[in-house]
Amino acid sequence: MPDSSLISVTAKIAAYYRQFSDIPFAHEVAKRIGAGAAFDQILSEHGLSAEKLTFYAPMFEARYKSLTQLILQSGTSQVLELASGYSLRGLDLTRGGAIRYVETDLPNVVAAKLRLLDDVRDHHGIPPSPQHIVTTADALDFDQVRASAAGLDPSQPLTVLCEGLIMYLSKEQTEQLATNVRRLLRTFAGGCWITPDFTFKADARDLPPERSRLREAITGVTQRQMDASAFDDDDDLATFLARAGFNVQVRSQVDETPSFSSIPALGLSPTSIDRLRELLRVWVMTATP
Ligand SMILES: C[S@@+](CC[C@H](N)C(=O)[O-])C[C@H]1O[C@@H](n2cnc3c(N)ncnc32)[C@H](O)[C@@H]1O
Incomplete structure (x- = not known):
């Protein structure tokens, strides 16, 4: 299996697309980490055009905002986000002080993220918070995951999150x-x-050519077949989750997204979101006894 760190460049793609939204800090993050240059390089190496791929922006917006919304609705007091990349949800949600947030990624991303956070905090005059921890953990290594959560309170429920990893x-x-x-x-x-x-x-079937080629480009950069973990259908996923010991609720990311700012910002059709309602889902799972 190729090195997991090859996946890390995809965190810049997510940051690139979030900049078209009103997600807190998203525009600034994309600028500070050079997300545009990283994205342009992938596109130019594969003869792709950014204009034909703008429809991804509301998808990344829905993904981010629906997760934030579900965290807030759950009333949870502690979150562990695995593979958090350059997302600043942890900074945003700990500004109010009610949530403890531990976020993790691989070492190269965590090092860059800590520098990014210092710069963003300095720029906005946001002091460091003991409620917000950024640390290294390979999500596939239980000891590392457990160690990352060591400062959280085991007598309280925990919300675990991963966005754009599986x-x-x-x-x-x-x-x-x-x-x-x-x-x-x-x-x-x-x-x-x-x-x-x-x-x-x-x-992955019948995708427009530009989308197929972006998938191929990402496969090339990460050296792994995208969606190797794809399920046959809902039943296949339900069987997998039951075997893994989870009860599951499924929601639409679109329904959980309070507003879409990237659609007017990019001049996209507001009806494009209706087509995504069924496609973009979010799974909320609890461990069976
Ligand atoms: C598409 S990015 C998503 C980042 C972030 N969640 C977001 O939405 O912007 C995938 C992330 O997974 C991280 N990653 C890949 N394999 C990992 C692993 N085994 N453990 C922890 N993080 C991993 C990469 O470093 C990268 O930051």
């Missing part, structure tokens, strides 16, 4: 991730695992 994993790795999350949740007073990441084999 599509880069194999089936075996997805199973390992599910096992790790379940083991961890069982050491807390309940809680849940929230992810928008499960994909289905049908999602």
Whole structure:
């Protein structure tokens, strides 16, 4: 299996697309980490045009905002986000002081993220908070995941999050991730695992040429087949989750997104979101006893 750090450049793609939205700090983050240059390089190496790919922006906006909304609705007091990339949800949600937020990624991303956070905090006069921890953890290594959550309160429920990770994993790795999350949740007073990441084999069929070529480009950069973990259908996913020890609720990311700012910002059709309602889902899972 190629080095997991090859997946890390995809965090810049997510940051690139979020800049077209009103997600807190998203515009600034994209600028500070050079997301545009990283994205342009991938596109130019594969003869792709950014203008034909703008429809991805509301998808990244929905993914981010729906997760934030579900965290807030759950009333949870502690979050562990795995593979958080350059997303600043942790900074945003800890500004109010009611949530403890631990976020993790691989070492190269965490090092860059800590520098990014210092710069953003300085720029906005936001003091460092003991409620917000950024640390290294391989999501596939249980000891590292457990160690990252060591400062959280086991007598309280925990919300575990991953956004944009599973599509880069194999089936075996997805199973390992599910096992790790379940083991961890069982050491807390309940809680849940929230992810928008499960994909289905049908999602990759009949894609417009530009989308297929972007997938090929990402496969080239990450050296792994995107959606190797894709499920045959809903039943296949339900069987997987039941075997992994989870009860599951499915929501639409679109329904959980309070507003779409990237649609007017990019001049996209407001009806494009209706077509995404069924496609973009988010799974909220609790560990079975
Ligand atoms: C598409 S990015 C998503 C980042 C972020 N969640 C977001 O939405 O912007 C995928 C992230 O997964 C991280 N990653 C890949 N394999 C990982 C692993 N085994 N453990 C932890 N993080 C991993 C990469 O470094 C990268 O930051």
